[in-house]
Amino acid sequence: MGCTSTSNTLPIIDLAPFLDLTSTATARAATAKTIASACLEYGFFYLIGHGIPTSTTDRVISLATEFFQLPKEEKEKIARGDPGGLDGGDGARGYQPLGEQITKGMRDKQEAIDLYREWDCSVERGEKSAGPPYEFLKGPNLWPENPKELKPFYESYVQEQIKVGEALVRAMGMALGLDPASSTAADDDEATADEEVFVKATKNTFWVLRLIGYPALDKPCNADGNVEQYSCGEHSDYGCVTLLLADATPGALQVKLKDGTWMDADPIPGAFVVNIGDMIERWTNGLWQSTRHRVIHRGEGFRVSVPFFYEPDWDAVVQPLQKCIERTGGEDKYGPIKYGDYLLAKAYGNFYNRCQR
Numbered sequence: 001m002g003c004t005s006t007s008n009t010l011p012i013i014d015l016a017p018f019l020d021l022t023s024t025a026t027a028r029a030a031t032a033k034t035i036a037s038a039c040l041e042y043g044f045f046y047l048i049g050h051g052i053p054t055s056t057t058d059r060v061i062s063l064a065t066e067f068f069q070l071p072k073e074e075k076e077k078i079a080r081g082d083p084g085g086l087d088g089g090d091g092a093r094g095y096q097p098l099g100e101q102i103t104k105g106m107r108d109k110q111e112a113i114d115l116y117r118e119w120d121c122s123v124e125r126g127e128k129s130a131g132p133p134y135e136f137l138k139g140p141n142l143w144p145e146n147p148k149e150l151k152p153f154y155e156s157y158v159q160e161q162i163k164v165g166e167a168l169v170r171a172m173g174m175a176l177g178l179d180p181a182s183s184t185a186a187d188d189d190e191a192t193a194d195e196e197v198f199v200k201a202t203k204n205t206f207w208v209l210r211l212i213g214y215p216a217l218d219k220p221c222n223a224d225g226n227v228e229q230y231s232c233g234e235h236s237d238y239g240c241v242t243l244l245l246a247d248a249t250p251g252a253l254q255v256k257l258k259d260g261t262w263m264d265a266d267p268i269p270g271a272f273v274v275n276i277g278d279m280i281e282r283w284t285n286g287l288w289q290s291t292r293h294r295v296i297h298r299g300e301g302f303r304v305s306v307p308f309f310y311e312p313d314w315d316a317v318v319q320p321l322q323k324c325i326e327r328t329g330g331e332d333k334y335g336p337i338k339y340g341d342y343l344l345a346k347a348y349g350n351f352y353n354r355c356q357r
């Protein structure tokens, strides 16, 4: 069900007080308060006041669009998982052609480039037990040669997004009402962590950036309003926060509300659509859920989106925070997990099916 959707709209959060060093404590508290209710109710919101100009985001979209318009052979020069190709068959980074992802027996209609934090080889050399599974997400990114400007432009965009991600998770720590950062709690004791807990756990964020191209679907919905085809099937994201930039196409991304109905999250110019991921759900012991979402592109044209996933460090240990356990019935519902292990399990299980995470 649910090709149609309810007409509710997501809350709008202004992050500016967490990026402006001269902001008042009152302004920061006001933003934190709106984040707390948005995360509790939706796990999704629009983000403004993030400081990235539309001239930048427009170029990010137009460069991705230019890439997807290239001939198949040109795009497949950076195909991922090609044993004879640039990534030696590593499989995680690079271009994935149309139709590699399958949801409910149907091919998701999307093509994509996946980029990750570059793996630091010195870390690897120092690792005694580096084994084949870990190779999967390691290695260099595969950047397209064309358009030429894409690589440098995206590299600086990633740096800007990391700043936004950090400010946002700082605001989220405050929104949870955790102890102020000046407290003497041990830095790495997650259970008693202070309001900087997410900032500390993302210092070396294992970020992901996806450039996604969605052709129009032949028949997204049947006469009864049921879904026939997915551009990206129902899933939750893995990490901390996803900052989604999409072109202006309406009627594509849908968010699952607590009552099980689906709501369109159409783009608002200048805003990112943000959602929280599985790690935030675990840290908050389920208080803030990583809301499920999907894409059914119901328009005519080619849609482009570029989600940036701001994630914990590979080695970050994520476990429910004491304060959140108390607020959710007193029982730890998740236990600890190392983010890299979680990501590997997800990526191995679903790699060719990212849209059903």
Ligand SMILES: O=C(O)CCC(=O)C(=O)O
Pocket: 210, 212, 232, 237, 244, 246, 252, 253, 293, 294, 295, 305, 307
């Ligand atoms: O393209 C979109 O609107 C969302 C994509 C998405 O949810 C994802 O890649 O995780």
Ligand SMILES: [Fe+2]
Pocket: 235, 236, 237, 242, 293
């Ligand atoms: Fe997603």
